[in-house]
Amino acid sequence: MLVDDFAYPLPPELVAQEPLPRRDATRLMTVDRARGEIGERPFREIAALFAPGDLLVVNDTRVIPARLHGRKESGGKVEIFLVRRLPAEGERWLCLLRSSKPSRPGTVVSLAEGVTATVVSRVDGDTWEVAFSPDEGFDAWLDRVGAMPLPPYIRRESGDYDRERYQTVFACNRGAVAAPTAGLHMTDDLLAELRGGGVEVAPLTLHVGLGTFMPIRVKSIEEHRMHRERYAIPESTARAVAERKRNGGRVVALGTTVCRTLEQAAAADGTVPAGEGEAGIFIYPGYRFKTVDALITNFHLPKSTLLMLVSAFAGKELLFRAYGEAVARRFRFFSYGDAMFVS
Known part of the structure; x- marks a missing residue:
């Protein structure tokens, strides 16, 4: 499988350079894997896509001004x-x-x-x-x-507002040098709405590291090796995942960092042990997911490991059709851009 197979055309003006005034004012593309359907709704309506008994797992890492x-x-x-x-x-x-x-x-x-x-x-x-x-x-x-470590495709110096906006509302454990960007859309009100609708919200920590900035330098995907990143899964989160795997309800990953952590730790039955470790898993098409049932994610760079992960989850053909729709509909891309819910 070639890295070049994961290229796509992107007009540069669609790369978001600034956050919107409100976190939840972004757009949300919906991708239904079973039906092969692509839709859209405001991110602030995301609670409508959950059912009572679902589990939303979030990454509570905090970005340092690195x-x-x-x-x-x-x-x-x-x-x-x-x-x-x-x-x-x-x-x-x-x-x-x-x-x-x-x-x-x-x-x-x-x-x-x-x-x-x-x-x-x-x-x-x-x-x-x-x-x-x-x-x-x-x-x-x-x-x-220190200045916030904005990614290189944001072509401006970081400002004081990035100290708040390039950080999730649930960030509490210092150590990341890049934000888990799918979480940037969430607000305290949205989390309260989800909990009020019977959705459990559980944290884990993965300190996003150097690999976020490193391009793939090989032609064949199978030759690439990921940088390892530290993670911790609390006992309460491990119990919540086990309950869904035993009794039903989806495990929804808020972002690729959560997805990689859960799949790194996953046992064959989809449960995960509590504890600390290092995530070095590289997920690309052909991978069989054990724990994650639905994924919330931003739009990712061409030829990136994150795009490959989402291609593995959604199916490459369906995902690239969704990306084509996103470009045609003028969605905003990357860290401060819009989001996608893959179910």
Whole structure:
């Protein structure tokens, strides 16, 4: 199976550059796999697509303001992109570095409020280990001076409003460097409406990491290897999934991050154990889903692993027909764009 098989034409003006004034003001494309039907409704009416007894699983990861700007002792500008905190003494991170001249071990970068970053060593490919000093109160400092890590197809600098809008309303566990974007449409009122209609809402945590930004660099899909991302499934969520698998009701994944976590952890009967782990599963057409019965997701980049996942869930022919409809109907694409409900 070739990566090029997952290309599609997209007018650049359909890539959403800003969030809409209201989270739930986006459009929702509906894709019925059994009937092969494609429809549309406002996202704020999504509760009508659920039935009492359904389970909605959400990703409660919180995006950190991972983009930092500083200067080397020579005066050259450096951008530091935090990827993942390392299990080492002090404040050490896996980072991407961007500067006019290549980075090297020992380089010291001056950052805001007197904090310095010292390049320790190259870890793998484009990633480096970086030590920050002083390391006391690092998270509070990062919240003050860091910029939200908007994806590269949003061609503007992040603003203060992105600190709220590039974050779900249920975000609480710090650690992601990209938002679980299907969750950006949800509001507290919509969640209350779902619960009032007999839908259980349960969290898990998957810290979205470097793989979100990495293109596939091979021609054959089977040769691609995913970056691993940390996840945690609470006992209450594991029980809720087991109850649906035992008694009926759908497990609805709010986003591909939730889908990947559940399918990574899934047993043959569709149940999932509570606990922590790393998700490195690569889902593409031919995969047999064990846990997820319906999927809410945004529209994804051509040739991306996320597009391949949704193609596996919806069926590639039906999904690409839906994407063609989305382009024709002028849906908004990617992180701040519109959504899709695949049932």
